[in-house]
Amino acid sequence: MPSFLKDLSLRRRSKTSFKTTETSNSSGNTSSNDGGSDEPPTYNKSSSTLNSYLDHQSPPTTLGSQKSSSSSHLPGLRNGSKTPPVNGRPRLPSAQGQRYSIVGMPSQSSESVPRQSPATSPLAPRVLSVSDGSWVHQKVLLIYGEAADKARPIDGTVNVCHHQEAFPQTQWPVSDSVFKALVYLQPGPNKLRLDFTSPKLSSPNGQMQVHSSWININFLPLISSPPLQLCILVAKDSPETYDATPERVQKEGNGLSTAIKKFRMAAYLWQAFTTEQMTRNGFGRRCYRYEEEWQPGTLTWRDSEVGQMRNEAKIHVIRLDQTVQEIQDLDLAQQYGPAKKKGDLFGIAQNAVRAYFAPRPGQPQYVSCMFLDAHWDKKAGTVRGHAALGGGDDTIKLAIFGSHCLQSYPSHIEEVVPAFTDCTRTDTDYVANDCNEGGSNWESANIGIGAHLHETGHLLGCPHQESGVMLRDYVRLNRTFISREPYSTRTKQQGLRQCTPKDECAWHRLDTLRFRFHPCFQLPTDTAMSPDPSVQVWAVEDGSVLVTAATGIAWIELFPEGDDLCHHWIEYLEQNGGPAGAPKQITLTEQSLRERLPQDKRKKKLKVKIFSCGGSDHEVQDFAQLTSKIGKTKLPDGRPGFRSSKLGFSQMEGSQPTEVILGSHHRPPRLLKNIRIYHGNSLDGLEFFYEGDYSELFGKRGGKQGGDDFPLDTRKGELVMGFYLRAGIWIDGIQILTSTGRRSQVYGNATGGSG
Template sequence: MDSAAGRDCCPAFPRTHSGPPCKYHGYESEDGHSEGYKKAQSVVIVERCAFAGPLLAGSRVICDWRQGQPLSLYALVCAVTLLNPIQISIHTSQAVLKLRRRSKASFRTSDSSAESNGTVPTTKSTSTLNSSYGASTPPSSVQPNGSMTNVTATKSKGDSTAPPLPPRPSVTPLKSNRNSTVGLGSSGSGVTMRSPGATSPFAPKLTSIADSTVVYQKVLLVYGEVGDPLQRPMAGNITIHHDKDGQAFPPTNWPVSDSYFKALVYLSPGWNQIRFDFTTASLSKDGIHSSYMMLNYLPLNNSPPLQLAIIVGRDSPCTYDAVPERREREGNGLDTAIRKYRMAAHLWQAFTAEQMYRHKFGRRCFRFEEEWQTGTLSLRDWEAGNLKNEIKVHVIRSDKTVAEIQDLQLAQQYAPAAKKGDLYPIASDAIKKYFRLRPGQRQYVAAMFLDSHWDPVVGTIRGHAALGGTSDDLQLAIFGSQALQSYPSCIEEVVPALTDCTRTDTRFVANDLNESGSNWEAVNIGIGAHLHEVGHLFGCPHQESGVMLRDYVRLNRTFLVREHYSTRTQSQGLRICRIEDECGWHRLDILRFRHHPCFRTPVDTILSTLDDSIQFYPIGNGKVIFCAPSGISFIEIYPDDGDELCRYWLEYVSTESRNGGMPWNVTLSEANVRSRLPENKRKGKVKLQVFSGSSRSLTIVDFSELLSKSYIVNLPARQSAPTKDEGLTMNTYNRLTKLPQSFETRPGFKGNKLGFSRLDGSKPEQIILDSVNLQTKLLTSIKVYSGYALDGIAFCYEDGHCQLFGKRGGKAGGDEFFFDTRRGETLSGFYLRAGLWIDGLQILTSLGRKSQIYGNAHGGSGHILMPPAGYTIAGVSGSCGQWIDGFQLIITR
């Protein structure tokens, strides 16, 4: 770099002033000499650089010449990757590069002439990346801040003050979530996509998502409008360009109908800058109308995945039903089946994430397991063999032959079949063997039988069953492949598949339940009905509307604006498919998903896994307290009218809190419950199903029974002691004087019982703690008798007296846990392991201490029994046979 006086130090730093240059730059120092820069910093504007190119045009650079070293171009080139404009503070003596963003509106620009009079042309900005306006910008005064304390305004030689610089024209920000332009080239033109200033009234406006949104799935459903649909409805196409000049994903086209559009956007992990171009033949003005959006795709890795599996017979040819034209054009082998099944799963995910967002629970959704393999979401990747992270589809060979799978007795839709549900255990056994599941390792699997076959002679689908549910640690949904030929295999095929009106040829493929008369309707039934079973997998029952009530026959409306002719309804489809016309998840399904582990996001509070149970305590006056350590999510209400579908409920989930804002305790009155029902259903029995934040539920068969006397215990009247005579021990004094009874009486309330009380010789037992009604009694320890189950517990007092619940079995002498009475430690509750009987017990204290788990620490499921706020333990009730097989707390105010 030539630093001779009178010359620019580098082509990247042109002379931008009229005074003599300093040693390294075309700027004067304060005293007219380059030595004046030993403690000062100068400001230069980079216009062009042979190394950096136009990307640094307009950048503001602050250079520190304390060591008399020229600015390194390498440091400038390092800034190319950063957003422009930027401010760079370089201290060459320490080789430190500090970067700080500056507002675009804070820069001052001048004309390109060295003799500029300060007039600023407003046609173009020098700070835009693609600007062709070749102006160099003189230095402006920089206000001192914490990182630059020595920066001073530059002065001309002999002048006492620096000449005033005109401010840069301000730009009024658009009130929009996107930036639009007209007349831009395609993404392959080599121009880096930025947000230009000029706007077009026909640029696509996204109404479903805001700029800079974080999403958690690879394929995102978006929708919006072009122009004003009410004033000038338009038709055309939306072309979606992805960042990196189409390297991430090729452009895709989506139809615009009456100015509305819906589209699927492919996202790469991290930030994605997406460009939406609108083209139409109805506009006389040439050019493309574009808008931009930044989206951040954050893959989820800490939530359990939904696994995809294809099950084939041990002698299967690995083909599926397809018409001859399809077999010739795209094939019907295993590779094509995997691609189609994978695309269907992405549609499940995009649909569900959008539904969660509409219910104000964010864009949460289940995730899939992925692996590095040939990309299939675009035709380009598949044909070129490009490797990408794609959903892993497990191909599982069953022990059964194809003939056994296609047995008519197993066909769900065959009326005389005797074993309609047996395909479920066949799939379950194959999956458990494939994944080698261990106890406690839960898997969520959506499986498809590839060997399903339409039998036109019998008129049924062999090897098909639509079932979903939970079996031990496997939550499974199964379906057949009878509609697979109609599925899209990539994003480019979604619109053609959902608009294909080709009639179903029942010589080769099935018209499932006479609702798949055309190819696009077969897509709805196949993808939608399988999603229905996935809903069962996640714990959803049938609902009064939505996916769980066969509303998936309208699934196409979620992804398209205009609907085609329907053979199912024998009518023309909707001209505009609005939100209210679409299929959706029911609100109760959404509430189940909100706290399901498969739907967990990084910002969610992880709820306790120690106890996912729900307890209840009737407290009199027609009220019941429900308690759950993971929070109460919602309560379903079922009147006694024979309707199995839930139509009335109470919900306690907040849409604003990360953990859902669920209360731990909920007090419910009978009047409140019955007021939720219609007038003609308020009398009679009412069933409740209470759901916790851990997705567990508790069923109350008859709410009125909880309010009956069977849950109320008459406690002995409380007794108080007079002042103790110092000459007697407390126990002796009590026996001599006999404590007077108080007039205060308190009822006790039983909580829900753990255990089934079904052991041989089981008898009910109940004790009221002496320390509750005798103030002079001090509970000092608890003895626990246990072996492989809980045999008994004894409450021991200071005077040596013990109250035994159950038997003294198991370990000889039992195990004793002592309270720290000097610190006022008392019993606050129990943690129990329980199933058919009580397997184990742990003692919880008021100081937060816990005993070990006595008995079987791994038997049954965990339950925390602890009185709600304002109540204390008054005793225990239950039953005992060979060991304790029933246990419940008695609480009092």
């Protein structure tokens, strides 16, 4: 009842007798008379009575009583936080009574901010993975939870009813009272209804009983971070088909349009999986985004039937310069043993993507590609036109994969569970059994979707890990989306009866740490950081090493000799994963690091890799050498000096060690007046010019004719304070820093290597 009517003494009256001063007994007894009419009583007041009341007393009009419903969402912009309850404006009673199609379940309201609704019974679904009122940033959200009594597990079905019926209802199996579902979200508030039914639950009227609950999720699409682009690469004379069995071809086709649907659905599975993993690791609901466009919808089968348009991930189709025969050359097939050019498909894809996107310096493109013309050659026993690779350079971060498993992918959200539970054996007369781990359709979907995600992890900067997606954990990717696993031809065993979070595929903790500070994973609520992401490492007295980073030190990886993968690391982040509490300076000792290693590895050579919150890293190949006498020197003026760790690999032909000690540390000191930088696309050398026409050369004179000069203002006492370097295999670029705060340009390649 509206607040301005709560003190008004009105009894329930029929419409015809409301204006009279006497109570009608017949209307008052209608609702309690068992033998009366089935027509429900009318509780609405006449407009004349309401108007007469409002004429005498108006509701309060203070600011406190008229809070805007939109402002209630502002405090909830933080990840995972709940939206506070909305103090809605009182509404006049409508002409229709509130309908209940199910006991305790109110009809769906068209209000912009849905009200909180209780579950209809203790058996109603309970979502455990996301709290009510949370903010998320991806269109397809993975949820999991429980239904019925967990102490008495039963099977059944959860029906997801989307906000304002903007997306068709979807059904998800409940196994031993556990369910997992993918829900489609509209931008803004989404009120979702979850209906649980089970044939094992008795119903008094003989019909299946429905137990319902509601959850509110706010979807805020992001456009402030670079997208992950999705591309299908097609040979210039391609028939635009992929490998599929005749039954599949007859059922759904195997043309380019079907390939686009399946690749798009796989990409949304990647995103839903990654977001859930980031949440479990304490980094909030953050993930990369896709470039989207307004196009015919494919995330539900109904869209193609009714011609529904939606804003969905764009799949770029790039036509290659190569023919099908060139793409399917056995010498290019990665899995073919005698092949001599196994990595060339990556170069072909990289050139095509670079020509298509035309990236600018300092603005890399992140692109995951699929070769449509990959083909299973039964006679050769390999997949032609396929390579699973990921990496890239400063302008293109790239992952490539073949289409040989594409027939087993789901095309729509409704097909996700059927795809991951389809035990149909792989017919190797038509399609590949990749690495002998895709013996059935659902296992083939695991290999295809999961291995491509693995390569996408490489393009996002992830190396191989001791476990998780970046090992080969994706062979159980299906467990993320289903609650009960079918029989596996790979293990020759029946699958898990119940797939719990601990049984699922996962990103390794170190992968999620990399994602937390990756440009593609940034959120508008993230705090601004220093523009200098670099890490500096200095050997100091007493055998210690000083590590500094303007953006904060995030974590350190330890690699004792013989370890190719990281098994030991140190984190410096706050509990919420934010950089605010990350130290900008730490002191390390060899003993403190070795104490973190197993006893049998403490005496081995130790490599250390240090990561900043700005996404940069610094590698010390031999920590003991850095702190030893080799890392120290005596300056000409008698003071001790310390050598930094080496940058570049010194693998170029003609590389020679060179050392220069600036004249300011000599006796008597020499006044440095100018620095000449010799460079082209990388750094060739530096020449230091002192007062009295004296100079010292570091490196060699090369690159640009005559080099570039950086004069110092000696009248103001300007001195060189340090250098900013960009390096990889060689020194790509250098920037000079002075005591007055002045910085030179970056000479050489300003975007090459890492800073």
